[in-house]
Amino acid sequence: MRTRRHPFCSAAVMLLVVTLGLAVTPVEAQLGGLGGLGGAAARRAQEELRKKKEAEEQAKKEAEEKEAAAKKEQPAAPASAPAQPSAAPPPAAAAAQPPAPAAAPAADTAPSFQAYSKFDFVPGERIIAADDFTQDAIGDFPARWNTNATGEIVTLAGQQGRWLKLSRPGFFIPEFITALPDDLTLEFDLIVPPGAQPGIGFSTALAELADMKQPAAWQSSANTLTFSAHPNTSVGATDFITRQDSGGSNSSNQLQTAQLASKAGQPVHIALWRQRQRARVYMNQDKVWDTPRAISAAAKFNSIIFFFGGGCSNCEYYVGNLRLATGAPDTRNKVITEGKWVTRGILFDVNSDRIKPESYGSLKEIANVLAEAADVRVVIVGHTDSDGDTAANLDLSKRRASSVKTALANEFKIDAGRMDTDGKGEGEPVDKNETPAGKANNRRVEFIKQ
Numbered sequence: 282m283r284t285r286r287h288p289f290c291s292a293a294v295m296l297l298v299v300t301l302g303l304a305v306t307p308v309e310a311q312l313g314g315l316g317g318l319g320g321a322a323a324r325r326a327q328e329e330l331r332k333k334k335e336a337e338e339q340a341k342k343e344a345e346e347k348e349a350a351a352k353k354e355q356p357a358a359p360a361s362a363p364a365q366p367s368a369a370p371p372p373a374a375a376a377a378q379p380p381a382p383a384a385a386p387a388a389d390t391a392p393s394f395q396a397y398s399k400f401d402f403v404p405g406e407r408i409i410a411a412d413d414f415t416q417d418a419i420g421d422f423p424a425r426w427n428t429n430a431t432g433e434i435v436t437l438a439g440q441q442g443r444w445l446k447l448s449r450p451g452f453f454i455p456e457f458i459t460a461l462p463d464d465l466t467l468e469f470d471l472i473v474p475p476g477a478q479p480g481i482g483f484s485t486a487l488a489e490l491a492d493m494k495q496p497a498a499w500q501s502s503a504n505t506l507t508f509s510a511h512p513n514t515s516v517g518a519t520d521f522i523t524r525q526d527s528g529g530s531n532s533s534n535q536l537q538t539a540q541l542a543s544k545a546g547q548p549v550h551i552a553l554w555r556q557r558q559r560a561r562v563y564m565n566q567d568k569v570w571d572t573p574r575a576i577s578a579a580a581k582f583n584s585i586i587f588f589f590g591g592g593c594s595n596c597e598y599y600v601g602n603l604r605l606a607t608g609a610p611d612t613r614n615k616v617i618t619e620g621k622w623v624t625r626g627i628l629f630d631v632n633s634d635r636i637k638p639e640s641y642g643s644l645k646e647i648a649n650v651l652a653e654a655a656d657v658r659v660v661i662v663g664h665t666d667s668d669g670d671t672a673a674n675l676d677l678s679k680r681r682a683s684s685v686k687t688a689l690a691n692e693f694k695i696d697a698g699r700m701d702t703d704g705k706g707e708g709e710p711v712d713k714n715e716t717p718a719g720k721a722n723n724r725r726v727e728f729i730k731q
Contacts, residue, residue: 397641405606475546481593482509504580517541634680648693666720678704
């Protein structure tokens with residue numbers, strides 16, 4: 282016989298629960314819980330809702346953790362207006378986490394080949410000095426340099442390689458350079474923090490020091506050639522001063538250039554080309570100076586000096602990728618008569634086959650020869666230094682040679698059928714792989730007449 286539950290009994294049970302303070306969860310209240318009052322189906326539904334609630338709570342927790350991690354990785358300012366680097370960390374932390382401009386990767390903002398259409402800079406054939414600061418420890422001043430101030434080697438966010446950070450006024454001299462030929466090319470990259478307005482320009486000088494042990498006297502040398510970079514947010518400026526045979530400033534001038542705008546915090550590739558008395562200065566793709574009598578015919582330069590003066594409260598300059606080369610290229614004679622032209626002026630991103638746009642002058646040099654000698658075929662051969670894996674270097678050299686062929690075909694309309702490619706990796710060095718200059722000489726592209 283089925284027993285009928287009296288309504289009063291159910292009410293009494295509920296009253297007892299409230300009286301004793303027994304907690305009823307929202308799930309239990311919804312299902313009519315309390316010791317199986319909802320039956321087996323109710324218990325199954327209750328278990329499913331419990332699992333669903335736990336899953337929702339776990340998902341919420343994971344989302345919060347992900348959001349917190351993203352905020353931690355974000356820069357202090359929006360990408361459209363990156364903040365300047367914070368104050369330098371204490372010396373103990375400087376080597377591990379040097380301050381750096383918040384800069385985007387160079388590949389995103391580098392000028393295109395088309396922007397370099399008037400770029401006629403061709404570096405010297407052989408590198409006689411170079412420094413990429415890989416031989417010194419992060420946080421140290423480079424051992425082969427001298428200064429009356431201070432500096433430290435750092436890495437920069439979004440930039441390749443190492444950089445020499447200079448923030449205290451003074452002179453900075455690579456002492457491993459002790460003689461400068463009449464025909465030379467000097468190249469380096471310069472960075473300031475995004476939006477910087479230093480107020481005091483960064484100067485580069487060729488000097489004829491009477492006493493190499495007294496570099497501080499460089500400004501009174503018998504012969505100097507000095508040009509400066511004055512970065513600013515929208516447009517920068519550059520000046521050019523020469524001193525010849527102790528006769529005071531023979532030439533002085535200043536002009537503006539958009540290449541020194543500091544808004545993006547990107548490297549400016551600076552190049553000096555000296556041909557005896559003539560001096561040309563390039564900043565990225567712009568030729569900012571071309572002075573036919575800038576240098577005395579009797580000048581015997583023996584030092585390169587970087588300098589910025591006092592009175593600057595926020596000067597912060599970064600120098601990298603220093604290369605000094607000699608030998609004016611005679612590309613046509615090398616290819617047509619001697620059968621091979623070797624260039625170290627076609628540059629690539631680190632461990633990449635992407636050609637840097639400042640290589641335009643060297644590419645145009647060989648393109649002009651191939652365009653004039655339409656019956657000449659060449660093999661383009663890539664070479665690397667010995668850093669890294671041998672097999673990877675071989676593959677990289679082949680890909681770089683292919684990139685050069687593609688650039689000549691696409692940018693200069695040279696028939697691709699006239700060009701074959703090959704790569705030797707690190708297998709055929711022409712210099713020792715023990716110094717930055719030796720490695721730079723081994724990183725080369727050869728054009729061999731067939």
